[in-house]
Amino acid sequence: MKFLKYILPAIFTLVFVSCSDDDNDIDTIDEVQDLLKVQEISNEKHTIEIYTETGKLVQGYNNLTIRIKDKSTQAFIENATITWKPMMHMTEMAHSCPKSDLVKVSGMQTVYNGFIIFQMAENQMEKWDLTFNYTINGIAYEAVDFIGVPASTKKTVTSVTGIDGVKYVLALIEPKNPAVKINDITIGLFKMENMMSFPVVENFKINLDPRMPSMGNHSSPNNQDLVYNAVTKLYDGKLSLTMTGYWKLNLMLRNQSNEILKGEAVTETNEASTLFLELEF
Structure with a gap:
């Protein structure tokens, strides 16, 4: 009995300290550790x-x-x-x-x-x-x-005025790490209401035609145009990259009536759209 008299308080103290240490670990969790x-x-x-x-x-x-x-x-x-x-x-x-x-x-x-x-x-x-x-x-x-906001080496954002007289901002969001494969592509589309307000543009469509100007301006198969995602309020599509290097992402912006507001199709006589973004990997 004397043994238990001394050993039980020791066990209780050990458990209490251990729990206290666990609580401290919870309090000191770093919520920005990967940033x-x-x-x-x-x-x-x-x-x-x-x-x-x-x-x-x-x-x-x-x-x-x-x-x-x-x-x-x-x-x-x-x-x-x-x-x-x-x-x-x-x-x-x-x-x-x-x-x-x-x-x-x-x-x-x-x-x-x-x-x-x-x-x-x-x-x-x-x-x-x-x-x-x-x-x-x-x-x-x-x-x-x-x-500090330094200039990007590639055009990942662009501001354009459509034939409707509205100024639009398009920004490339994905892929952040492009690879030789069919990549998910996401673009944000906004309009400039005034100098302070840039709301999301809903239910438009963005035609996509990626080209490699240094390689005969060839395109790639299995691309998918970008359509509006009502959950994220962004535009999602598929971007096929068949080799590493510089790619020009030729775009055409269409409204809900399927009218082209900005951009042109790439043809034998027109090497690039006036609406485009860029990536290189």
Whole structure:
């Protein structure tokens, strides 16, 4: 009995410490462990951390993850309501760009996700900034700073005016890692209502004709035109890549009446559409 008198408290202490260690492991789970930090934007109370897969922003489509850190406690906020506003400050005007809402990532406690499509790059005189407006426990905050958006080496986003007089923005989203196969291709399509509003365009169609200009401008088999996906609010199709190298993705944009708003068919006398995107791998 004396043996049990001393051994039971020891076992209880060991189990309690073990459970406490497990709790600490849960508290310190890194919800951005597979991402790289782009930069931080701060105000007096909080630091907003911005992450992507590469640790960079690019001209074109950007999938962004953010979290908010309380400067006084160093804890990450779990109950924020957030909006964001990217702005390009040009020499004679300012405008925004297509973007999604920022939403809490399912199954996560501290991270929020969304996308921004920068349709133009920065230069020495013209810069992007990013404003976050958010509320925590009913208190409103704002944080803003400049962000770097260098020019892309290939055209992954384009702004065009259709024959209907509407300005459209198209951005290549997938494939991120193209390969010699039939790839899933996704393009975002938006229209410019005004300098601040770029809503999604629904139920159009995007004809696809990929070509290799350096190889006799040959195409590839088994491509599928892009159609609207009502769930993702993006356009999905199939892109057949038969070899590595530079590909020009010739496009034609059609409205709900099947009228061509922008772009031309590639023929023996017309080597490329005026509406196109690019990739190289």
